[in-house]
Amino acid sequence: MQISVLFLLLLLFSNINAEFDKEKLSIYAGEASYSDKAQWQIPKQIPYPKDNPLTKEKIKLGKELFFDPRLSKNNDISCSSCHNPKYGWSDNRAKSIGDQNRVGRRNSPTVINSAFLQNFFHDGRAKSLEEQALGPIESEVEMNIKLDELVEKLKRIKKYQELFNKAFDDGITKENIAKALASFQRTLLSLNAPFDRWIQGDKDAISEDAKEGFDLFLNKGRCQLCHAGFNFTNERFANIGLGDKSDLGVYEISSDKSAIWYGAFKTPTLRDIEKSAPYFHDGSVKTLKEAVTICGNGGRKPVKIRSPFFRDRKLNEYDVDKIVEFLKTLTSPDIKY
Ligand code: HEC
Numbered sequence: 086m087q088i089s090v091l092f093l094l095l096l097l098f099s100n101i102n103a104e105f106d107k108e109k110l111s112i113y114a115g116e117a118s119y120s121d122k123a124q125w126q127i128p129k130q131i132p133y134p135k136d137n138p139l140t141k142e143k144i145k146l147g148k149e150l151f152f153d154p155r156l157s158k159n160n161d162i163s164c165s166s167c168h169n170p171k172y173g174w175s176d177n178r179a180k181s182i183g184d185q186n187r188v189g190r191r192n193s194p195t196v197i198n199s200a201f202l203q204n205f206f207h208d209g210r211a212k213s214l215e216e217q218a219l220g221p222i223e224s225e226v227e228m229n230i231k232l233d234e235l236v237e238k239l240k241r242i243k244k245y246q247e248l249f250n251k252a253f254d255d256g257i258t259k260e261n262i263a264k265a266l267a268s269f270q271r272t273l274l275s276l277n278a279p280f281d282r283w284i285q286g287d288k289d290a291i292s293e294d295a296k297e298g299f300d301l302f303l304n305k306g307r308c309q310l311c312h313a314g315f316n317f318t319n320e321r322f323a324n325i326g327l328g329d330k331s332d333l334g335v336y337e338i339s340s341d342k343s344a345i346w347y348g349a350f351k352t353p354t355l356r357d358i359e360k361s362a363p364y365f366h367d368g369s370v371k372t373l374k375e376a377v378t379i380c381g382n383g384g385r386k387p388v389k390i391r392s393p394f395f396r397d398r399k400l401n402e403y404d405v406d407k408i409v410e411f412l413k414t415l416t417s418p419d420i421k422y
C-alpha cells in the first residue's frame with residue numbers, strides 16, 4: 086500500500102514532459118516557506134526558443150494576427166474573441182464559443198505570462214507557444230480554417246505581405262504565423278502587481294488582510310504545493326475533485342492510463358485571476374470565493390476522486406475571504422500592447 090502511494094506521488098510530481106528544459110526558467114516550483122522570497126521574485130528575462138528569437142517585427146505582426154478575425158473561416162473570430170484583454174486575456178464564458186456559435190468543451194485560459202509556461206492547454210498537450218498557436222486556427226469549434234487556406238488568404242492581403250517580409254526571410258508560412266503569434270504572446274506579462282511590489286519591499290503595497298491571506302495560502306491552505314513560484318503554478322497536473330466525468334483531462338491524451346492522470350488538469354497560473362472568471366477547466370464556478378472554497382476543502386462534496394496531494398485543508402469562511410484578498414493583489418495594471 087505504502088509503495089503504491091509513493092509511486093503515485095512520484096508520478097504526480099514528476100513532469101509528464103521528459104524534455105523539461107530547466108535552463109529556460111531560473112525559478113523552480115516546490116515547497117516554499119514565507120521567508121523564502123526568492124521564488125516569488127519575478128524573472129529578469131523573457132524565455133524564448135532558440136529558433137524564434139523575440140524581435141520587434143515579429144511582435145508587431147503577431148499582434149495584428151492575434152486581433153484579426155480574418156484568421157477564421159467566416160472572418161468573425163480572432164484569438165482575442167476568447168483571449169480578450171478586458172477579461173484578463175480570457176473570456177467571460179464558462180466554455181468558449183467558436184465558429185458558427187459552436188460551444189467548445191473547455192474554459193478559455195488566460196494567455197498572460199504564457200511566456201513562462203512549458204505545458205500548454207488544460208491537459209498540457211502542447212509544449213510550446215509555437216506548437217500551441219496553430220491548434221485553435223484549425224479547430225472546428227474555434228476558428229475552423231485550414232492552415233493552407235489561411236496562408237493563401239493572408240498572401241492576398243498587402244499589409245501582411247509587408248509585415249511578414251519584415252519579420253521573416255521566408256515570408257508567409259504556417260510556421261511563421263505560429264512564430265509571430267508566439268512572439269506577441271510572450272510580451273503579455275503580468276509581473277507588476279501590488280504583490281510584486283510588496284515582495285520587493287514596499288510594506289504598504291498590500292493590505293494586512295492580504296498579508297494574512299498569503300500566509301494562509303502558504304501554510305494552512307498549502308496552495309503553493311501546486312500554485313508555486315512567481316507565476317503561481319508548478320505546471321503539474323492534478324484531479325482536484327470537481328467530479329467532471331465528461332472530460333478526463335490528461336487521461337484522455339496520455340498513453341499511460343494510470344489512475345493518477347484520471348481527471349487531472351494543469352495547475353493554472355493565479356495571475357490576474359480576479360479578472361478571468363468563470364473558473365476551472367469547465368468554467369463551472371463563477372466566483373473566486375467559491376473557487377477558493379473548493380480548493381481549500383479538498384474539492385466538491387461529495388468528492389469521489391482526487392489527487393493524493395489535494396487534501397482537505399479545512400479552510401473556513403474567514404480563511405477563504407483572506408485568501409481572496411491576497412489573490413486580488415495578483416492583478417497587475419492593464420498590460421500595454
Ligand atoms: C473559440 C475560442 C478560442 C479561440 C478563437 C482561441 N482560443 Fe486559445 N484557448 C481556448 C480554449 C478553450 C483553450 C483551452 C483548450 C484546452 O485546454 O483544450 C485555449 C488555450 C490557449 C492557450 C494555452 C494557455 C495555457 O495556459 O495553457 C494559448 C496560449 C492560446 N489558447 C492562444 C490562442 C491563440 C494564439 C489563438 C488564435 C490563433 C487562440 N488561442 C484562439 C479558446 C480559444
Ligand code: HEC
Pocket residue numbers: 302306307308309310311312322323324325327350351352353354355358361363364365366367373376377380381382392394395396398408
Ligand atoms: C494538488 C494541486 C493543487 C493545490 C494544492 C491547489 N490547487 Fe488550485 N488548482 C489546481 C488545479 C490542477 C487547478 C485546475 C483544475 C481544473 O480546472 O480542473 C486549480 C485551479 C485553481 C483556481 C481556478 C483557476 C482558474 O483559472 O480557473 C483557483 C482560484 C485555485 N486553484 C486556487 C487555489 C487555492 C487558493 C489553493 C489552496 C487553498 C489551491 N488552489 C490549491 C491545483 C491545485
